[in-house]
Amino acid sequence: MAVPGIAWLIILFILPFYAIAAVAFGGLDPIFAGPAPTWNPLEWDFTAFRTIVGELVSGGPAQIFFRRTLLYIAIAVSISITVGYPVAYYVSRHGGRLKVLLLTLMIAPFWMSYLMRMLAWVNLLSDSPETPGLINQLLVDATPFFDSPVNWGAGNAAHMTVILGLVYGYIPFFILPLYAALDRIDRSQLDAARDLGGSPRSTFWRVTLPLSKQGILAGTVIIMLPMFGDYYTPDLMSGQNKTRIIGNQINSLIHTQGKAPEGASLTLLLSGFVAILMLYYLISVSRAAREARR
C-alpha cells in the first residue's frame, strides 16, 4: 500500500534533487542560453560551482547575502523565543477554561496564507501621502516626532521591517511545538520541586526550562528552515537591494539572470547547510514519537 506513495516521492522528490546537481554541474546551452543539464556524473563540469564557492570564500555577492541571511535569522529567532516562550508558557500552564479559545487564536495564523499576512503589513506600513497606513497615521497624528509618513521599506528601517515580517510570519510555527513540549511536562514534577523547597523561580529555571529545552530547539529549527529558503518576505516588505538574502539571490539567478548553473550550485550549498538542521529535527521528532508510543 505504501508503494505508490513511495514511488511518487522518489520520482518527484529525490529525483528532482538530482536535477539540481545535474544543472549545477552542467553547462549552458549555447544557442538558447537555457541550462543544459549533465545527467552523467562522469561528465560533470564544476565551473559554476567553483564560481559560487569562490564568492562565498572571498567576500563576493554570495557571501554578502549569506551573512545577511544569518544575521536576519539570528535576530528573528531571538525575538521569536523572547515573545513566543511566555505565550506558549502561559497557554500551557494557565490557559484554564480559555485554553481552547487561546489555542484556536494561536493556530489561526498557521492556516492563513503567508502572503496574505505579509500583504496585511504592507498595507499597515504604507507611506502613501494621501492615505497612509495605520502605523504612519498614528505616528504622524498621535505623536510629535513625525511630520510626514515614514517609508518603512527603505533606508535603515528596511532591515527592521524585513525582520518584523519574518517574526510575524514564522512565530506561530515556533510557538506550537514549544506549547506541545510545555504541555507534556508532568505537573507532579513541578509539585515535587515545590514540595522539596524550590522557590517558584528555581522551579522554573531548574525544572520547567530544562524540560522544555527540546521544544525550544524544535521550534527554533522549524522556523529557521523556511527562513533560509525565504525570498518573498524581503521582496514584499522592502523590495530593495540592501535587504536581499540568499533566497532572493537563488531566485534571481535562476529566473531572471539566466544563470541556472550558478543558482543550482547555490541551492546545493544551501541544502547542505540546512541538512544539518533537518537531520537534527527529524531525529528529535522520531525520538519524541517513540517516547510517546511507549
Added chain:
Amino acid sequence: MSLAREVPVGATTAIRASWFRGFISNPWAKPRFLAGFTWLYIIWSIAPVVIAVQISFNAGRSRSSFQGFSLQWYQGIFDRASENFDATLLAALGQSLKLAVITMPIATILGVGLAIGLARWRGRGSGSANALMLFPLVTPELVMGTALFLIFANLFDTFVKLGTTAQVLGHVTFSLSYVVIVTRGRLFAIGREYEEAAMDLGASPGQALRRILLPLLAPAIFASLFIVFAISIDDFVISAFLCIEGCTTIPIKIYSAARNAGNPSLNALASIMLVSSLMAITFAVLILRAFNRRQGNTRSAVEDFARLEI
C-alpha cells in the same frame, strides 16, 4: 524629602519583581503580566489580517485607509459589468481553487496508503521510508521549488510542461506528508486489535482493511482532504516556480501586486482565500472532534491539532 522619593521607587521595583516572579511562575499564582502579554501577542498576530479584510470592503480606492463600507471590490472580481472588473483576479481565484480541488483526492489517497503501509510494515527499509516521508516537511520550499522547476524544465518537459499539471504534481508532493501524519496519528490511536480480531474471525487482510480499518480511519481521511485543500490554496513558492504563464494563483498575484500602488481588490481576493482555507481547517477540526467524542476522548480536537508534530 529623601524618604518621600524613595517610596515610589521601591514600589516600582516591587511591581517589576512581581511581574518577573509571575513570569517564571508557579502553577498556583495568577500571572497577570503573562496573561496581558499573551493577549497582546494574539491581538498583534490577528489584527493586521482583520484590518486587511476590513479594507477589502473599502468604499475608497485606498488599500491603506478605510473610507466606508462597500462591496465594489468583490464585484470587481466576479461582476464583468463592474467598472473595477479585472479578469486576472477571477483567473487567479479559479486557478487556486482548481489546484486545491485536484490535489485533494490524489494527495489523500496516496498519503493514506503510505500511512497504512508504513504503520504495518516492520522490515528492512521501513526506517528509510519513514524518513523519506518526513523530508518534504522540513525541506525549505525554495529548495524543493528549485528542484521541481529544474526537473520539469529539463527532464520531464517532453510529457509535462510547466503549468497546471506540474503545479498539481508539486502540490501533491508537499501535501503528502501532512496526510501521512494526520492518518498515522489515528492509526496509532486505533491500534491493531480490530484488524486482528477481524482476521481471527476469518476475514482476509483485504477485507479487514476495507471493512474495518478504512471505516475507522474515515475521520482522518476526511480531515486530510480539508487540510490538503488549505495548504494547497495557501502555497506560494511551489506554484510560482512551476508556472510560466497562465497559471497565476492568488498568492502569486499577491506577490506580484502587493508593492504596487493598487486598489483593495487584492485584499478582496486575499480575503476570499483566507475564508476558504479557514473554513477547510474548521471542517477538519470539527470532523476530528466528532470522532474524539465517539471515542470518549476528552481532549479537544484543537489541542490534538496543536500537538501534531508538523
